[in-house]
Each structure stands twice: as structure tokens, then as C-alpha cells.
Amino acid sequence: MSKRIEVHDLNVYYGKFKAVEGVSLTVEPRTVTAFIGPSGCGKSTFIRTLNRMHEVIPGAYVEGRVLLDGDNLYGPGVDPVRVRRTVGMVFQRPNPFPTMSIKENVLAGVRLNGQRLSATASADLVERSLRGANLWNEVKDRLNSPGSGLSGGQQQRLCIARAIAVQPEVILMDEPCSALDPISTIAIEDLIGELKEQYTVVIVTHNMQQAARVSDQTAFFNLAAQGKPGRLIEIGSTEKIFSNPDEKATEDYITGRFG
Numbered sequence: 001m002s003k004r005i006e007v008h009d010l011n012v013y014y015g016k017f018k019a020v021e022g023v024s025l026t027v028e029p030r031t032v033t034a035f036i037g038p039s040g041c042g043k044s045t046f047i048r049t050l051n052r053m054h055e056v057i058p059g060a061y062v063e064g065r066v067l068l069d070g071d072n073l074y075g076p077g078v079d080p081v082r083v084r085r086t087v088g089m090v091f092q093r094p095n096p097f098p099t100m101s102i103k104e105n106v107l108a109g110v111r112l113n114g115q116r117l118s119a120t121a122s123a124d125l126v127e128r129s130l131r132g133a134n135l136w137n138e139v140k141d142r143l144n145s146p147g148s149g150l151s152g153g154q155q156q157r158l159c160i161a162r163a164i165a166v167q168p169e170v171i172l173m174d175e176p177c178s179a180l181d182p183i184s185t186i187a188i189e190d191l192i193g194e195l196k197e198q199y200t201v202v203i204v205t206h207n208m209q210q211a212a213r214v215s216d217q218t219a220f221f222n223l224a225a226q227g228k229p230g231r232l233i234e235i236g237s238t239e240k241i242f243s244n245p246d247e248k249a250t251e252d253y254i255t256g257r258f259g
């Protein structure tokens with residue numbers, strides 16, 4: 001239930017604007033990879049190409065290849081909806097469906113996929129997913145209450161439960177803690193550590209300490225200049241990137257000298 005991601009020479013465009021250029025990298029199964037870099041360098045754009053989510057923006061397209069255990073996500077006949085089922089995503093702002101109960105929120109992705117489950121199977125899946133997202137104990141007595149009644153941190157864990165309910169192989173997280181308080185942030189960071197036992201995890205974060213705490217591998221992105229495409233400057237073990245990076249730009253960013 002965890003897959004290897006290989007990206008080969010990826011360019012990403014919004015219409016004529018090349019937002020990201022020439023990215024090649026590998027993410028091993030059951031690891032956490034953090035994407036860091038200054039605002040506008042294309043981290044969100046790039047992470048969205050790993051499950052074809054950028055395609056919801058008219059005019060957005062890629063050149064290059066993204067392989068999941070060797071299968072090209074952009075190959076002919078590949079259905080982007082299927083890709084998003086295999087490669088789940090959690091966004092910056094917790095976005096549970098406000099009118100749905102906690103239980104219905106967890107099941108939303110499964111229902112969207114047209115899967116029919118018996119009452120027992122649904123109850124099992126809800127419990128398993130909420131346990132997987134470290135939320136079960138806090139909500140087990142109010143599964144029929146609205147998801148919007150939870151705290152921000154709980155809502156984000158509910159979104160993670162919704163993502164894992166469809167049994168993805170990869171979980172992408174785009175600044176999942178940026179709207180959360182420090183205690184909820186720690187809860188999500190702990191959860192990321194647990195998720196990597198089963199899934200390949202990729203996270204965009206502006207928080208350097210967070211990248212250092214949660215990731216095995218860190219990728220630093222940067223822009224040559226405003227209006228130029230973002231590029232991957234350096235990728236390596238998080239320990240190396242934070243202690244002894246090869247590139248001066250990486251060191252300057254990590255030590256807070258720019259960005």
C-alpha cells in the first residue's frame with residue numbers, strides 16, 4: 001500500500017507561463033519527503049502534478065513523466081480520477097464538507113468513487129480511518145454530528161481520515177498545518193510519522209523545523225528571478241540538507257538569509 005514516485009524532467013505550465021522547470025526526483029515508499037522553498041517557487045504547483053490535481057485549472061499542463069511504481073500517471077488512457085484515488089491529497093485549510101456528519105465526511109470519497117458498502121463495512125471503515133488519523137477517541141461518541149463542529153486541528157485530521165478511507169498509496173499534503181495552532185500542528189506531525197509506516201508521504205511546508213522534524217528527505221526549490229520558473233535546487237536526506245547542503249542557496253534559505 002505504498003508506492004515509489006519517480007519524476008523525470010517535469011515542466012509545469014499555466015497556459016504560456018512556465019511555472020516549474022526541469023524537475024527530476026525520486027520518493028521512496030514509506031518515507032516522508034518535504035518540499036521547501038520561498039513563496040512562488042512552485043512547490044504547490046509541483047505537488048499537484050503528482051496526482052494531476054493541477055488539471056482542474058484551465059490551461060495548466062505538464063511536460064515530462066511522473067511514474068508511480070513505474071506506471072506513468074500521464075500515459076495515454078490514464079484516468080485522472082483514478083490517479084487521485086491512488087494519490088490522495090490534504091490541503092492547507094481543513095475542508096470537511098460542512099453539512100455532512102463526521103461519519104459521512106469519512107465516507108465521502110468512497111461514495112464518490114461509487115463504492116457501495118454494507119452498514120457494518122461502513123462502520124468498520126469509519127472507525128479504521130478515524131483511528132488511522134488519530135481522531136477516533138475524540139469523536140467516537142458524536143459520529144453523526146457535523147464535521148464543521150470540530151476544532152481546526154480535528155477538522156484537518158478528519159480530512160486525513162477522508163483521504164485514507166479510499167486506501168491510497170501516496171498522501172500529498174500541501175502546508176497541512178499552516179492554519180493550525182501549535183498543539184494541533186504537533187498532532188498532525190505525529191500522525192505523519194505514523195502514516196509513513198503505510199504510505200508514501202510528500203509534504204509542502206514553510207516551516208523549516210517541521211521539515212526537519214517530520215521528513216526523511218528534503219527538496220529545496222527556488223526561483224532564479226521573479227517571473228522565471230521554479231527549479232529543484234537540491235534534494236537529499238533531511239539531515240544532510242539541514243546540516244551540510246551542497247548548494248549555497250539551500251544553506252542561505254535554511255539559515256534564514258533569504259526567503
Ligand SMILES: Nc1ncnc2c1ncn2[C@@H]1O[C@H](COP(=O)(O)OP(=O)(O)OP(=O)(O)O)[C@@H](O)[C@H]1O
Binds near residue numbers: 014
Ligand atoms: N492558477 C494559476 N494560474 C496562473 N499562475 C499560477 C497559478 N497558480 C500559481 N501560479 C503561479 O505559479 C508560480 C508558482 O506558484 P505556487 O503557488 O506553486 O508557488 P509556491 O512555492 O507553492 O508558493 P507559496 O509558498 O507562496 O504557496 C507563481 O508564479 C504563481 O503566481
